[in-house]
Amino acid sequence: MLSYLYSSHHPNTTTNPQEDPVTGIDAPPHPFDTAIATEYLGGHRIAGRTCPDYANMVGPFGGVTAAALLRAIEGHPDRLGDPLALTVNYAGPIADGPFEITARPVRTNRTNQHWQLELSQDGAITTTATAVFGIRRDTWSDLELAMPSVPGPDQAEPQEFPEFIAWGRNYDLRFLTGAVPDPAPTEAQPASPDSVSTLWLRDRPARPLDFAALTAMSDAFYPRVFLRRGQYVPAGTISLTVYYHATSAELAAQGTEYLLGSARAHRFAHGHFDQNAHLWGHDGTLLATSHQLVYFKG
Amino acid sequence: MLSYLYSSHHPNTTTNPQEDPVTGIDAPPHPFDTAIATEYLGGHRIAGRTCPDYANMVGPFGGVTAAALLRAIEGHPDRLGDPLALTVNYAGPIADGPFEITARPVRTNRTNQHWQLELSQDGAITTTATAVFGIRRDTWSDLELAMPSVPGPDQAEPQEFPEFIAWGRNYDLRFLTGAVPDPAPTEAQPASPDSVSTLWLRDRPARPLDFAALTAMSDAFYPRVFLRRGQYVPAGTISLTVYYHATSAELAAQGTEYLLGSARAHRFAHGHFDQNAHLWGHDGTLLATSHQLVYFKG
Numbered sequence: 001m002l003s004y005l006y007s008s009h010h011p012n013t014t015t016n017p018q019e020d021p022v023t024g025i026d027a028p029p030h031p032f033d034t035a036i037a038t039e040y041l042g043g044h045r046i047a048g049r050t051c052p053d054y055a056n057m058v059g060p061f062g063g064v065t066a067a068a069l070l071r072a073i074e075g076h077p078d079r080l081g082d083p084l085a086l087t088v089n090y091a092g093p094i095a096d097g098p099f100e101i102t103a104r105p106v107r108t109n110r111t112n113q114h115w116q117l118e119l120s121q122d123g124a125i126t127t128t129a130t131a132v133f134g135i136r137r138d139t140w141s142d143l144e145l146a147m148p149s150v151p152g153p154d155q156a157e158p159q160e161f162p163e164f165i166a167w168g169r170n171y172d173l174r175f176l177t178g179a180v181p182d183p184a185p186t187e188a189q190p191a192s193p194d195s196v197s198t199l200w201l202r203d204r205p206a207r208p209l210d211f212a213a214l215t216a217m218s219d220a221f222y223p224r225v226f227l228r229r230g231q232y233v234p235a236g237t238i239s240l241t242v243y244y245h246a247t248s249a250e251l252a253a254q255g256t257e258y259l260l261g262s263a264r265a266h267r268f269a270h271g272h273f274d275q276n277a278h279l280w281g282h283d284g285t286l287l288a289t290s291h292q293l294v295y296f297k298g
Numbered sequence: 299m300l301s302y303l304y305s306s307h308h309p310n311t312t313t314n315p316q317e318d319p320v321t322g323i324d325a326p327p328h329p330f331d332t333a334i335a336t337e338y339l340g341g342h343r344i345a346g347r348t349c350p351d352y353a354n355m356v357g358p359f360g361g362v363t364a365a366a367l368l369r370a371i372e373g374h375p376d377r378l379g380d381p382l383a384l385t386v387n388y389a390g391p392i393a394d395g396p397f398e399i400t401a402r403p404v405r406t407n408r409t410n411q412h413w414q415l416e417l418s419q420d421g422a423i424t425t426t427a428t429a430v431f432g433i434r435r436d437t438w439s440d441l442e443l444a445m446p447s448v449p450g451p452d453q454a455e456p457q458e459f460p461e462f463i464a465w466g467r468n469y470d471l472r473f474l475t476g477a478v479p480d481p482a483p484t485e486a487q488p489a490s491p492d493s494v495s496t497l498w499l500r501d502r503p504a505r506p507l508d509f510a511a512l513t514a515m516s517d518a519f520y521p522r523v524f525l526r527r528g529q530y531v532p533a534g535t536i537s538l539t540v541y542y543h544a545t546s547a548e549l550a551a552q553g554t555e556y557l558l559g560s561a562r563a564h565r566f567a568h569g570h571f572d573q574n575a576h577l578w579g580h581d582g583t584l585l586a587t588s589h590q591l592v593y594f595k596g
Contacts, residue, residue, distance in 0.1 A: 084570060085537040085591045087385040089428050091405040091412040106416070106423045107389040112536065112593075114389040116414070116426055118404070125404045128414055128428055130387050132536050132591070136568035140596060142526065144493055145564035195442055228440065238410065238430055239383040241539045243572050243591050245565045266443035266576070267543045267584040270434035272382060274541050274587055278564070286565040289572055291589050293383045293430070293541050295410075298438060 030207045031170060032216070035060075036068045038075055038101065046072040046101040048119075050094060054167040059094040061167035062237045063219030067212040069117050069129045072101040074212070079105075080113040081135040082248055083211050087241045088129045095121055111135045136247050147280040150176050153200035153258045161222070171220055174200040174258070180222055183232050195224035195265040195275075206256035209287075211244060214251065217279060218242045218290035221263035224275050225296045228268065233298040238272070246287040257282040271295055328505045329468060330514070333358075334366045336373055336399065344370040344399040346417075348392060352465040357392040359465035360535045361517030365510040367415050367427045370399040372509070377403075378411040379433040380546055381509050385539045386427045393419055409433045434545050445578040448474050451498035451556040459520070469518055472498040472556070478520055481530050493522035493563040493573075504554035507579075509542060512549065515577060516540045516588035519561035522573050523594045526566065533594040536570070544585040555580040569593055 029037075035051035054064040066088045073079055099121050107114045112134030119127035153174045161168025162183045178197030181189050201220060203213060223235035263277040277290045327335075333349035352362040364386045371377055397419050405412045410432030417425035451472045459466025460481045476495030479487050499518060501511060521533035561575040570593050577586045 085387075087428060087537070087539060089383075089412050089430060092407065106426060109390065114387050114423075114426055116416075118414075125412075128404060128412055130385060130426055130428055130537075132387060134536075134593075136570070139567070139569045139594065140527065141565075141567040143565050143567075144562070229438070238432075239385070239428075239539075239541075241385060241537075241589060243589070245567060245570075245572070247568055264442070266587055267439075267441050269437070269439040269441075269543060270545055271437045272434070272543070274543070289564055289589075291539060291541070291587075295432075296437065 030203070030205065032203055032207055032213060035064050036071045036212055038068060038072045040075050040077070044076070044102050044104045046075065046103055047098065048072070048101060049098040050096050052096070052166065053170060056167055057164060058236070061216070061219070062088070062090055062240060063216035064167065065090070065094065065119070065127060066219060066240055066242070067216040069101060069119065069127070070131065070215050071212050072103045072117065073115055073131055073133065076103055076105070078108070079133060080108055081111070081133045083131065083244045084112065084134045085132040085241065085243050086129065086215065087239065088127060089239045090127055090237055092124070092126045094119070094126045097121070099126070143286055145278060145286055147260055147284040148198065148262070150198060150260065156200060170204055172202050172204040172258075176200070178227050181226050181230055181232065189230040191230040192227045195228050196262065197221055197227065198260070198262040200258040201261055202256065202258045208256055209251045209254040209259070211248070211251065214244070214279065214288050215242055217259060217261065218277055218288050219292070221261065221275065221277050223294055223296065224263065224265040225268060225273060225294070229298065233296055235294055235296040238293045238295055240290065240292040242288055242290045244288055246285060250281070250285055251287065253283070254281045254287070259287065271297070328501070328503065330501055330505055330511060333362050334369045334510055336366060336370045338373050338375070342374070342400050342402045344373065344401055345396065346370070346399060347396040348394050350394070350464065351468060354465055355462060356534070359514070359517070360386070360388055360538060361514035362465065363388075363392065363417070363425060364517060364538055364540070365514040367399060367417065367425070368429065368513050369510050370401045370415065371413055371429055371431065374401055374403070376406070377431060378406055379409070379431045381429065381542045382410065382432045383430040383539065383541050384427065384513065385537065386425060387537045388425055388535050390422070390424045392417070392424045395419070397424070441584055443576060443584055445558055445582045446496065446560070448496060448558065454498060468502055470500050470502040474498070476525050479524050479528055479530065487528040489528040490525045493526050494560065495519055495525065496558070496560040498556040499559055500554065500556045506554055507549045507552040507557070509546070509549065512542070512577065512586050513540055515557060515559065516575055516586050517590070519559065519573065519575050521592055521594065522561065522563040523566060523571060523592070527596070531594055531596040533592055536591045536593055538588065538590040540586055540588045542586055544583060548579070548583055549585065551581070552579045552585070557585065569595070
């Protein structure tokens, strides 16, 4: 999995201190916006391209691919409402360079809309997806999964992903439990008895939260098998589903504050495991829940 | 939602006590097999039809639609391996009668295969889906989500869904917590402080477990909002994702025993909630986890 290392070839351009993340005045685009930029070509065709800042060990970070697919719908002239659910299936590797998305609204109802998507390069499908967008309205509400009571982000040490995970540099990660194992430990690391990681996270540089950023963050938890095994092993997401619990106003209210994320697995077996994540706003609002199925070796 | 009541028009034919669910000798097909029967038409086209035994309040039970989509892949000559993940999006109502499924293997890798599916009636798409099938192999394994310690199925009272939920009659449901509210209570029912239901369940009549039955059972938990509100309100699944943790041998080892299921929601807001479910075999094996996004009114 280490055969594609973009990091040493593409200097990170994401830490320009002159940028105002709120107003964006006189500032270059945030690297996340560059990474998910799509161009509507007409019909149901949308053009995009990978961005070295968001490279993973092989191909792009899955979260940024998911965000680009979401953004393709957001930029489609037929779009109704905001995201409710997104499922992305990582069918094959995405090469560095341009790609094309086909995003078709296959059924539009009064209050929701169903999408089918494909991401392809040179005519070969690398990624499939479905999405549901819709219009939210006021109803009875209740939060059952309260944000855990944890120390604030200023009480947690920042942790860097290793150098060869380029996309990790674009997130400010402050782990409370379940930090990333050392990829090249000088002595054996203890395996964790559970797969739970809890951390504060936000874009680096800070960027106002929106559905696309929330999508990418829902995949910003490293593979749980690393934690359980106390080491890096080959692993990759096969399928990712995100449920959006928040309105756009609730996202806007987060501004550039840290979110609290927590992830865990339920079963590791036969080369696969599940990975579930919850993302709360700093004010305790549950913004998104995500689920993924991950393959692993070892 | 009560405008389509199939139950009074179609007597339930599922409780023939002469049927041997294991051998099937001299027995009619199990009603579940009738309900998910598909006919491969060639190309990527598969024919199916709704079955009144598995009707819901409006259209068919979503779990049986998901199982029919899975079965369409299982009967496709190009299929590789067993189910790993399935996502079904319920885009519009399915009318009583025949339907056609298009199931395309869009990418086949060495050990897994990605599918895109559509279910349509008279040329209109009612349901979309994606699936990942694959070949499992032995790896390091661990179960993090152990089966809760609960009384056995013989210690729990059987509970019937109301008459107007036809499909409920095809399941033997033994709730330990979070039973179904009375749809027409003579006095106000207390709302539950949480959305958890835990129950033993199996097909009725009993039927050996397979991936299709597991798929349907992963959707056999009634909408969590009923429990929280202490009453029936209009609600319907928008998107369902199932992760299959078990091998076919692990499923076969369950025979016709009860499974233990547990379901809950995390947030109710803006007309939607999430619903997560876990299904364990009687031997404690975690067989499947599922997630769904549900719309509701009220």
